[in-house]
Amino acid sequence: MKISIKNVTKYYDKKVLDDISIDIDGYSAVAIIGLSGCGKSTLLRLISGIEFPQGGEIHINDWKSTKETKREYQNQLGFVFQKHNLFPHLTLKQNITVILEKVKGQSKEEAEARAEELLNMLHLHDEMDKKPAKVSGGQAQRASIARALSTKPSLLIMDEPTASLDPILTHEVLMEIKHLKSMGKDFIFVTHELNFVKNFADYVIFIDEGKIAEHGETNILNNPSTDKLKAFMKNVSYD
Amino acid sequence: MKTKKTFTQSINKPIQFFMAVLVYIAFIAFVILRVAPNNFSISRIFEYSGLLKEAFKNTMIISLFAVLFGTVLGFVLYLLRESRIYFLKSAANIFIEVMMGTPLLVLVFITSFFIGEAFNYSEDYVLGIIALTAYIGPYMANMFKGAIESIDPQQYIVMDLYGFTGFQKYRYIILPQIAIRMMPPLMNNLSYAIKGSSLLYVTAVTEIFYAIKIIQSKTYAYSEGYLVLWLAYLAITIPLTLLNKYIESRQKEYEDID
Structure with missing residues (x-):
C-alpha cells in the first residue's frame, strides 16, 4: 500500500x-x-x-x-469503527445484504451468498440471523468487520x-x-x-x-x- | 426487582380494582337518579340502533383516515422543516405553529364554512377529515422529529460511507427503526381523532355525537343519550389504550440493547 x-x-x-x-x-x-x-x-x-x-x-x-x-x-475502502455501528433493526446478515442488494444493486442471491461467506469466515455462522443486540460485543464487532469487507475493499x-x-x-x-x-x-x-x-x-x-x-x-x-x-x-x- | 406475590396480594389487586370501578359507577348512578329519577331507560336509545351503528362506523372511518393522512402530512412537514430551502422550512414552521395554536372546533368551522365554501366544495365528511388531518399533522411532525433524532448519528456516517441515497436511508434504515417507536404516539393520535371527531357534529356529519343528538331530540331520552354516547367513546378508546400498553411493553423488549 x-x-x-x-x-x-x-x-x-x-x-x-x-x-x-x-x-x-x-x-x-x-x-x-x-x-x-x-x-x-x-x-x-x-x-x-x-x-x-x-x-x-x-x-x-x-x-x-x-x-x-x-x-x-x-x-x-472498508470501515470498522470503535462501536460496531450495525443497524439495530436488521440481523447481522441483513446488515450486509442491505448494502449489497439495496445500495450496490446486487441480486438477492448474490448478496446473501456473499454475506454468508463473510460471516462464516468470521465464525458467525450461528449468529447471522440474530440482531446486534442479541450477540456479544465481540461478535457484533466481527460482524461489522464482515460488513466492511462486503464491498471487497483492499484497504x-x-x-x-x-x-x-x-x-x-x-x-x-x-x-x-x-x-x-x-x-x-x-x-x-x-x-x-x-x-x-x-x-x-x-x-x-x-x-x-x-x-x-x-x-x-x-x-x-x-x-x-x-x-x-x-x-x-x-x-x-x-x- | 421481582418479588414473589403472596396469595393475598394477588387476590387483592382485582378486588381493589373492582372497588375503584364501583366508586365511579355509584357516582354516575347518583347523578342519573338525581336528574332523571323516574323514566330512565337505555332501551329507548337503542330503538335507533341502525343510526347508532352508522354513526359508530362513520366515526371510525373519519378517525382512521384522519390519522393516516395526518401521519403522511406529519412526515411531509418533518421533511419540509429539515429542508435547506428556507421558504419550505418557513412554510412548514408557520403551518405547524398556527395549527398547534388553533382549537379543533375553530379549525372545523373554518374548514367547512369558509375554505370549503371558497372552493365550492361542500362534502362535510371530507372537509371534516381535512380539518382533523390538519390538526393531527403538526403533532405527528414532532413525533417524527423526536423518533428520527433518537437514531445514533454514527448510523448516518455508515450510510454515507456506503453511498446510501436519501430515499434508501429512509426506506431501509430510518423508517423501519422508528416504525415501532411511532406506534404509541400513533395510537394516542387515533384516540384524539376519535374524540375530536365529535366536534364534526357542528357541520352535520353523522358521527356518534350527532346521531345521539338526533336520537335525543326524537325520544327526549337526554341522560340515556349522553350515557350511551360516553360509553361508546370509552368502548373505542379504552381498548386502544390497552393495545398501546401492550405495544409499549413489546417495544421495551425490542430496544433492550446492552
Missing part, C-alpha cells in the same frame, strides 16, 4: 493537524498512535474521506481524496476497533484482523493497544500535538529516537 500525505492542515476552532506530510510505500498495516486529542482520529477521518483538510492533499494508492471524488474514493480503515471490548473479546477480534492481513488486506488504523501495534503493524506513525513526531517501522517503538515517543512509550506501556 502507498500512502502519500502532502502538507495536510486541518482546523476546527483551533488547529488540529499542522502541515503534515508523509510518504510511505510497501507496508500493509500502518498504525497511527498518540495521546488522546493529538489529532490521530482526525487524520484517520481525513484518510477515510469522511472529512476534508483545509489545505494539502491525501493519496492512498492511486486514489485521491477530494469532495468531488468522495464516492469512488470511499468505494475502495480497511479501523478506528479503535477494540476500544469498547473487554480483553477476551479484544483478543477474539484481533485474531480475525490478523487473519485478514494474512489474506492480503491492507490496514490503516488507530488504536491504544500497543501490544497489538507491536504484533500486527509494520509501520507506525506517532502523532503529537498535531504533528508527526516520529514515524518508521514498528521497531521504533522499542527504540524511540525522539523524547516525545520515549515519554509516550513510558506512559502507556502496560507490560
